[in-house]
Amino acid sequence: MTASDVYVAIVFYATAITMVVGGIGMVLSRNMIRSAMLLILALGGVAVMYVLLSADFLAIAQLLVYVGAIMILMLFAIMLTPNQVDLPGGSPQAQRISAALTSLAVGGLAIGVVVTNPWKLRSVPLNIETADQIGNMLLSTYVLPFWIASVLLTVGLIGAIVIAREE
């Protein structure tokens, strides 16, 4: 292992442990505000992972869109639904047990598949600046999905205003 490998490993394991602990705390916390804050921790960790995976544009977009915009939206929704912040009894025990079994089965199956599957790896992992290539692809090969995504965002935002408006 070279020095940069060791550096990447340290950053990866520190971030991964933070994300998993943040995620577990998020699903177990009974306080919605604390839950949202722990999710911000996990989403920030995703941005660090994007940097390690040489996705520079996506890392910035992750910080702007998720940590900056979506989580503020979530905090507003928590704020606008008072008396729901602390859950009274939580969900019934049977539901929690079956949820734990289902998610353990799905997660375990996914881990088994990704570890045993023989992936066709690149000889050299991706290591380029991505922003200009992503821009070119969005306006050439992927221009139709790009348009549809724009229309979807517009429709979604107008729909959200119409649904949430006071009559």
Place this chain on the structure above:
Amino acid sequence: MALAPIGLQHYLVLASMLFGIGMFGALSRSNAVGVLLSIELMLNAVNIMLVAFACFVQPADLNTNLAGQLFAIFIMTVAAAEAAVGLAIVITVYRLRHTIQVDEIDLLKG
């Protein structure tokens, strides 16, 4: 250090764990906003997987070099729209029923 260098499988295992955690939250929480928060975690786990594939797996040709990252961008877009509409629905339901516990929202139950 005896550990292997960080490779594709490290990222995929981490993403699978986060997906399982998010799934547990989505299935077990009784607060609708909590369910939406857990779904965001699941979407991000899938995004990590896609970006890891873009980084490590051999593409079919140079045109699909960054396809995984583009998929992640589109997932982000859809997640933003989904969060906006979902939270608008949650706020409207709260205004009508004064609760957002998912097992108490049973207007359509026969």
